[in-house]
Amino acid sequence: MILAIDTATRSASLAVYDGAVVRAEYSWDTADHHTVELMPRIADLLRQIDVPIEQLTGLGVSIGPGSFTGVRVGVAAAKGLAMARDLPIVGVQTPDILAYAHRWARPPLVVVVRAGRGRWIAARYLKSRTDWKRDGDFWLTTPDRMGETWEKPTTVCGELSDQERTLLEQRLGERVSLSPGAFSLRRAGFLAELAWQRIQGGDVDDVAALQPIYLSPDQQVTA
Numbered sequence: 763m764i765l766a767i768d769t770a771t772r773s774a775s776l777a778v779y780d781g782a783v784v785r786a787e788y789s790w791d792t793a794d795h796h797t798v799e800l801m802p803r804i805a806d807l808l809r810q811i812d813v814p815i816e817q818l819t820g821l822g823v824s825i826g827p828g829s830f831t832g833v834r835v836g837v838a839a840a841k842g843l844a845m846a847r848d849l850p851i852v853g854v855q856t857p858d859i860l861a862y863a864h865r866w867a868r869p870p871l872v873v874v875v876r877a878g879r880g881r882w883i884a885a886r887y888l889k890s891r892t893d894w895k896r897d898g899d900f901w902l903t904t905p906d907r908m909g910e911t912w913e914k915p916t917t918v919c920g921e922l923s924d925q926e927r928t929l930l931e932q933r934l935g936e937r938v939s940l941s942p943g944a945f946s947l948r949r950a951g952f953l954a955e956l957a958w959q960r961i962q963g964g965d966v967d968d969v970a971a972l973q974p975i976y977l978s979p980d981q982q983v984t985a
Contacts, residue, residue, distance in 0.1 A: 770828030822957025
């Protein structure tokens with residue numbers, strides 16, 4: 763039974779997964795209250811499905827990039843539980859969660875995560891034989907800059923407001939295909955599946971060495 767924790771941005775999510783089905787899942791807008799909300803909501807989620815913490819066999823956590831506070835809180839909570847219960851832990855890069863949920867989409871795929879001050883953290887993915895593979899590093903961008911150099915249609919998903927969706931469609935036209943809003947929500951159920959697959963394959967992280975991924979707030983904004 764895996765507990766998945768994603769508090770990388772204001773869009774937070776928890777899930778419990780047993781290897782076959784998502785037993786429970788809860789997503790909410792934290793309004794930057796990660797610190798006070800996370801542990802009580804974990805307790806409520808486990809209580810709802812009558813799963814004591816002793817039944818957990820692993821943990822998955824979103825390690826960023828994202829907001830500094832959000833990523834730090836989620837990773838600290840997951841590491842604390844892993845150490846206290848001697849559980850295997852898997853850290854998953856935040857954009858990978860949305861990419862995993864979009865295996866049906868046409869490549870290339872660009873995932874965006876909110877970075878504050880009207881900016882996005884973006885990651886580009888291409889299809890391998892079985893799944894998406896990130897193409898290059900993360901970069902910072904804005905709705906009025908992203909896609910300037912795109913020459914072919916690109917699927918975009920992630921934390922986009924209605925205004926930002928309209929702006930991208932007006933600017934890029936046929937060069938962009940926006941994922942529906944429901945598919946653009948980062949769900950911990952997908953994080954849990956990714957973590958389960960890695961744990962079953964023996965690909966776990968060293969709990970002491972696992973660290974959040976941050977992008978510098980001064981990093982240059984590019985297209």
